Amino acid sequence: MELTNGEKTSDLRECQAQVLVWNQILSYINSMSLKCAVELGIPDVIHNHGRPMTLPDLVSALGIPQARAGFLHRLMRMLSHSGFFALQTEQPCVNRDKGEEKPEGYVLTPPSQLLLKGDRSSKSMHPLVAFVVHPILIQPFNGLSKWFHSDSSGTPFEMQHGRAFWEYIARDPDFNLLTNEGMASDSSVVVSEIMDKCRRSFEQSTSVVDVGGGTGLLARKIADTFPHLEVTVLDLPHVWILHDWNDEEGVKILKRCKNAVTSNGKDGGKVIVIDVVLDDQEDEACSEMGLLFDMMMMATLTGRERCKKEWAKLFLDAGFRKYGITPLVGPRCLIEVQLPLPLVLEETRMQQWRGLSAGAFSLFERTI
Numbered sequence: 001m002e003l004t005n006g007e008k009t010s011d012l013r014e015c016q017a018q019v020l021v022w023n024q025i026l027s028y029i030n031s032m033s034l035k036c037a038v039e040l041g042i043p044d045v046i047h048n049h050g051r052p053m054t055l056p057d058l059v060s061a062l063g064i065p066q067a068r069a070g071f072l073h074r075l076m077r078m079l080s081h082s083g084f085f086a087l088q089t090e091q092p093c094v095n096r097d098k099g100e101e102k103p104e105g106y107v108l109t110p111p112s113q114l115l116l117k118g119d120r121s122s123k124s125m126h127p128l129v130a131f132v133v134h135p136i137l138i139q140p141f142n143g144l145s146k147w148f149h150s151d152s153s154g155t156p157f158e159m160q161h162g163r164a165f166w167e168y169i170a171r172d173p174d175f176n177l178l179t180n181e182g183m184a185s186d187s188s189v190v191v192s193e194i195m196d197k198c199r200r201s202f203e204q205s206t207s208v209v210d211v212g213g214g215t216g217l218l219a220r221k222i223a224d225t226f227p228h229l230e231v232t233v234l235d236l237p238h239v240w241i242l243h244d245w246n247d248e249e250g251v252k253i254l255k256r257c258k259n260a261v262t263s264n265g266k267d268g269g270k271v272i273v274i275d276v277v278l279d280d281q282e283d284e285a286c287s288e289m290g291l292l293f294d295m296m297m298m299a300t301l302t303g304r305e306r307c308k309k310e311w312a313k314l315f316l317d318a319g320f321r322k323y324g325i326t327p328l329v330g331p332r333c334l335i336e337v338q339l340p341l342p343l344v345l346e347e348t349r350m351q352q353w354r355g356l357s358a359g360a361f362s363l364f365e366r367t368i
Contacts, residue, residue, distance in 0.1 A: 033078050034115075035133045038126060040064075042076075042085075043108060043115040052088045052105025076106060084112045114189070123189050131182030132296075136161070136168075136175055140299045156299045165300050184217060190274065191221045193328040201272060201326075201336055202226050243275050243293070244303040247314060254318035254337075271337040276305040277325060290331030311335065 045061045046053045059069045079085050087104040118124035140156035147156040158164050169176045207230035208222055223231040242250050257271055278290045294305035315323055315337055322338040
């Protein structure tokens, strides 16, 4: 007996539902496959090869046993399906002498080009991969349901590891270094977007203080791009700020920034925040990126990502009245919060900023 149209539609929907469930529960394999490729150095090996790289050449260059060639093919097939690599022939035409086509080889795509090792002035996301998929960050998600049932005021990270995130990295030098390298890597990706899209935010200023400026990557870029600016870095570690904290703590941070700025008696200042804005993401992948950031904040710290209305309330509660948003990369934006007095501080105000809690305050936000 033939199925009716309604029954066929129902079967199709059930099939699609099963595929969605399977893809979701297996999605960790995407992250682990990417981690494996980065650890093996596959993007750099293909880049250094200078032309499409065949599987045998890749096996040889990676120094892995020949018996693993078939498994490497399966890894590359998965990552190529995800868009990190592509297959290409060195010459698309047929070899007329032998009547054979040249074998296909792997080439980099825009995502894998971001995974090349590079110095801190590059856009390499290589260190960020190692940080975000590290077991220390992943383990709290295994206890998420237990955390929901608990009445603990701590985070899932604290429940899993026995101490809060900042305390943990302070006691683990290796993970501390990995955290700092990951954050510096993320900053390098965002910096060029800031300089390209937000020049007017700096052109009319005379000095800039990057509080929580880490290694000074953003400050150096600002100084190189705008030579007339006096740029100062207050070097505080682990520089992800407002999205690290809940609303009450976020208001306190902004009020301290506002008080420190307005006390110099000059006009025309502003606070610049670089952080995630969850609204207005036309691209589905960008929307998902913002929501994933938010889940990471929930599991790791006390903070959250915010939509426009939530940002507006935060600024209003801190005593600000006007702000503007410029999109940067994905869901991350530059938010200019206007003040009657300048954000840029004179060198004589530096002592005020030193009173801010280490790792808790920054005019220039960083996000994972």
